[in-house]
Structure formats: structure tokens, C-alpha cells
Amino acid sequence: MNFSDLFQHSNQLCKFSPNGRHVCSCSQCRVVIRDVATLQIVAIFTCLDPVQYIEWASDSVHVMCGMFKRGMVQVWSIENSEWFCKIDEGMAGVVACRWAPDARHILTMADFQLRVTLWSLTTKTVSFIKNPKNLHTNMDFSGDGRIMAMVERRDCKDYVNIFDCSIWKLWRQFSVDTKDCKELRWSPNNQVICLWDSPLEYNILIYSIDGQNLGSYSAYSNALGTKKVAWSPSSQFLAIGSYDEKVRIINHLTWKMIIEHKHPSTVTAKSAVVYVEVEKRLPRSQLVSESKYEAQEPPITLQVTKPDPDKPNPPIGIGVVLFSPDSRYLVTRSDNMPHAVWVWDMASISLVALLVHANPVKVVEWDPKQPRLAMCTGTNKLYMWSPAGCISVVVPVDSPFKVNNIHWHPNGKVLVLLGKTHYCLCTLDNE
Known part of the structure; x- marks a missing residue:
């Protein structure tokens, strides 16, 4: 590096x-x-x-x-x-x-969600869309950029508007069975639209582009429900991270659950390789000089963060759900066990790796070209995992630098590491 x-x-x-x-x-x-x-x-x-x-x-x-x-x-x-x-x-x-997607139009949302304005940079024309919900979570473009789906809130009910992006005209509108839609996402193959309700309702809905309800899923009721949802790049699986510390995998044929991944505080899975970060500190100093992963045999007990009932947004539930670019692996992280990163094999439907860190994991990102993970914990180190193993690397800069965020280059050969006020680029070796 x-x-x-x-x-x-x-x-x-x-x-x-x-x-x-x-x-x-x-x-x-x-x-x-x-x-x-x-x-x-x-x-x-x-x-x-x-x-x-x-x-x-x-x-x-x-x-x-x-x-x-x-x-x-x-x-x-x-x-x-x-x-x-x-x-x-x-x-x-x-x-x-x-x-x-055409790089010639910009959408802006007015305050109080009054309207969405479509600005043309070429013709300098302006169009308006009324009663929108969130511009980033309740609006999505198909992968080919030809169709836009947007959730509209009208008369205390959610509607999905389908727009033709070539002429920016409303093509179809249909109501959806949500109480308060939190997010909308196209499948990677541009065939269906997935919507899910706010955490107060466990409600996953699948619609075709013409408004037909193809399926729905709800694991339980009368409790906090969906927290994170992710499509696999192949569009064959839909992973649902919930507040009950479980990830449920839905298949694209029947839209029913095929497997449920639990996140217990004591891990006994014999199929998983457990990597535990071990820090080496400088003598007479609290500064961490370096660290490395050490393989340990299960069972292993994870550190659990107890939520404060007096504070909003308690750290519970599955906060990270991401598929690898080849749809082979799924990475998850439970917010009340933030030190641990779980890697699941979709072929064997089992846990293959558990990475336990000395500090809470802030960001987890897949390489866009291959099954390789990059992670950071708000320290001066960069962590990486692949099926071949994992490493911990200290960022060699003169001034104190703590990695708080990471972004992959589109070719998967460069990373940008973001600190509080500075950033640097990390170039990876070809291997």
C-alpha cells in the first residue's frame, strides 16, 4: 500500500x-x-x-x-x-x-417538502413536482437511467409516481400499502421496486413498474421493524436488517424468507473464522502504534453496548447490510455490538468470518470490483478483509490522523481515507 x-x-x-x-x-x-x-x-x-x-x-x-x-x-x-x-x-x-442520470438535469427539494423542482441546464426550463417525500431515500432512478420512481404523500397516503426521464413526463401513478414509506429502491435489474415502511411498521413491499403488488413480507408486529434493506447485485436476494438483531434473506421468486441470520453476543459457529484485533501500545504512552488480527477458536463473547433509555435513536438493530459485487458475500454489523463485523457466505448460507475490533467500527465498504472489504474505526488504521484473510495497516502520516470514513475508487485500486479535517489517498498493490 x-x-x-x-x-x-x-x-x-x-x-x-x-x-x-x-x-x-x-x-x-x-x-x-x-x-x-x-x-x-x-x-x-x-x-x-x-x-x-x-x-x-x-x-x-x-x-x-x-x-x-x-x-x-x-x-x-x-x-x-x-x-x-x-x-x-x-x-x-x-x-x-x-x-x-443524463447529467443535464438537476432536482432540488424545497424546504418543508413543498415541491421538487427539475432544472434543465441545456434548455433552462423549470418543472415542478408537488407533495414529494425525501429526495434521496424516497426517489430512485432505474439502473439504465430511463425511469424515475418517486414517492408522493397526498391525503395521508403514499403514492408512487413513475416518470419517463427522456421527456420528463408522468407515465403512471399508483397507491402503495404503506403507512409512512421510509425508502424506495429499484432492483439492480430494473424489473421491480422495493418499498419499506418506517421503523414503526415491519412492512416490505414489492411492486412492478405498472403498479402490480408482486409480494410483501412482515416478520413480526408491535415492535420496531426494518432498519436496513439491501439488494444483491444479481437481484436474486433482498436482505432485511431488523431491530431484533436479525438479517432475513428474501428470494426473488416467491418473495418469501429463505434464511434468517442471527447476531448473538456469544458466537459458537464452527464454520466461521474469528479474527480478533490485538493492539500493541508504545511504552509509557497511550498511543496505539500498530495492531494485528489473531485467529481464535469459537466460542467467543462479543462486547455489547447497552442502550440508554433516556436518549433517542438507541444503538440497536442491524445498521449495516451490504452485498459484495459478485453477490457471493453479505456483510452485516449490529449497532449494539459495533466492534464486530459479520461476513456471511450466500452459497453455503453460513457465517464464514467474524472480525472483532478494539474500537467500534464506523464504516464498512466493499471493493466495487471484487469481494474485498475496507473498514475503519476512527483510529489511525485501515482494516481490510478478503476470503484469503485480513490485515490491519497503520496510516503512515506525520500528524495525528484518524480515519473516520472511506470511499473506494471505481476501479477498486485506490481508497480515499477521510479524517476530521484532512484526507489522503491509499493506492493498493495489484495483488
Whole structure:
């Protein structure tokens, strides 16, 4: 592994372009574009207010910056420094924004969810969509970018609006059997839409594009229900992480459960390889110099965080559910056992690896090209797992640097490691 120098950023805003050539970071009002290969600055843009959100367009040419405190969005081009766009909703404000797949339209949401505005960068036309729910969780584009599905809340009932993105016209609208839809997601094969209710209701619904209810699933009632849902890249499985510390796998043929993965505090599974992080500390110092994984035989007891009943959003339930890019593995993490990362084999339907860390795991991300995990715990180390084994690597920088977030490069050969105020790039070896 090779690590770059540290560069400044703010608000954890640092993203690779879709083509992987550039990395964009923000430091207050400044937007800095660097070449990933040389780390040389390609462009610098100055916004009118501190940036709170950035997103690349699919063409990797335009960068959108959201300044929600000012109710404004600015768009920049890395190919034409003289071109820029400013979107201002006026008194309505802007609380969210995102690109359309064609990289020529932008959607913004007004304050109090009054409307979604569609802005065209080519024709400079404006369209409005009334009664929307959340712009990021209750709206999704099909994988080919041809269709947009959006949840509309009207008369205390949820509706799904289907739009044709080629002409931006409403194609179909149908009601759904949710009480308060929390999220909507297309299947990776663009065949069906999955919706699920707020945590107060355990309710998973599957709809076809023409509004036909293909199936539904509910594991229990009268308790906190769904927390995380994830499609497998093959669209064959739907993984549901619940507040009862279980992950249930639904199949795409009958939309019924095929397996239930429990997350007990004492792990006895003989099929799993248990890796425990062991730290080595410097003498006369509390600073951690390095650590390594050591294999241990089950059974093993995990550290459990007891939720405080006086605080909102207690750390319980399955907070991470992610499939590997080949759909072979599923990684999970229980929020009340944050030190442990569970890796499940979808072929044998069993636990294959359990990674126990010295500190709570903050972020878990799959390599977009192969079954390889990257993890961070808010310390100066980067953790990785693959079917061949796992490693712990100290980030070799001069100043104190704690990794709080990570993002993979689209080719899976580079990682961006985000600290509180700085970031660096980690280039992986070919092997």
C-alpha cells in the first residue's frame, strides 16, 4: 500500500468522479479538483457559502455543490472554467439536491417538502413536482437511467409516481400499502421496486413498474421493524436488517424468507473464522502504534453496548447490510455490538468470518470490483478483509490522523481515507 500526503477538506466532502480520473474535495467555500494519478490540482472553484453537499454528474465533467443554509446550488465544469450555474429557490429554500442520470438535469427539494423542482441546464426550463417525500431515500432512478420512481404523500397516503426521464413526463401513478414509506429502491435489474415502511411498521413491499403488488413480507408486529434493506447485485436476494438483531434473506421468486441470520453476543459457529484485533501500545504512552488480527477458536463473547433509555435513536438493530459485487458475500454489523463485523457466505448460507475490533467500527465498504472489504474505526488504521484473510495497516502520516470514513475508487485500486479535517489517498498493490 502507498499513501499520499494529507489534503484539507471539510464536512467529510470528498468524492471520486464516476470515471475515476479526478477526486473532488471541499474546504469551506473552496472546491478543489485533483487528478487521481498525479494528485495535481486541476481546478479550484469558490462558492458563495460553505458547501454542505457535493455530487458528480454522470459525465464526470460537472460538479454540483449544495449550500443549503443559503438555499442555493452551484454547478461547475472542470472542462470550461468560465461556465457555471447558480440555482436559487428564493424563499422556498433548498434542503436537498441530486443529479439526474443524463447529467443535464438537476432536482432540488424545497424546504418543508413543498415541491421538487427539475432544472434543465441545456434548455433552462423549470418543472415542478408537488407533495414529494425525501429526495434521496424516497426517489430512485432505474439502473439504465430511463425511469424515475418517486414517492408522493397526498391525503395521508403514499403514492408512487413513475416518470419517463427522456421527456420528463408522468407515465403512471399508483397507491402503495404503506403507512409512512421510509425508502424506495429499484432492483439492480430494473424489473421491480422495493418499498419499506418506517421503523414503526415491519412492512416490505414489492411492486412492478405498472403498479402490480408482486409480494410483501412482515416478520413480526408491535415492535420496531426494518432498519436496513439491501439488494444483491444479481437481484436474486433482498436482505432485511431488523431491530431484533436479525438479517432475513428474501428470494426473488416467491418473495418469501429463505434464511434468517442471527447476531448473538456469544458466537459458537464452527464454520466461521474469528479474527480478533490485538493492539500493541508504545511504552509509557497511550498511543496505539500498530495492531494485528489473531485467529481464535469459537466460542467467543462479543462486547455489547447497552442502550440508554433516556436518549433517542438507541444503538440497536442491524445498521449495516451490504452485498459484495459478485453477490457471493453479505456483510452485516449490529449497532449494539459495533466492534464486530459479520461476513456471511450466500452459497453455503453460513457465517464464514467474524472480525472483532478494539474500537467500534464506523464504516464498512466493499471493493466495487471484487469481494474485498475496507473498514475503519476512527483510529489511525485501515482494516481490510478478503476470503484469503485480513490485515490491519497503520496510516503512515506525520500528524495525528484518524480515519473516520472511506470511499473506494471505481476501479477498486485506490481508497480515499477521510479524517476530521484532512484526507489522503491509499493506492493498493495489484495483488
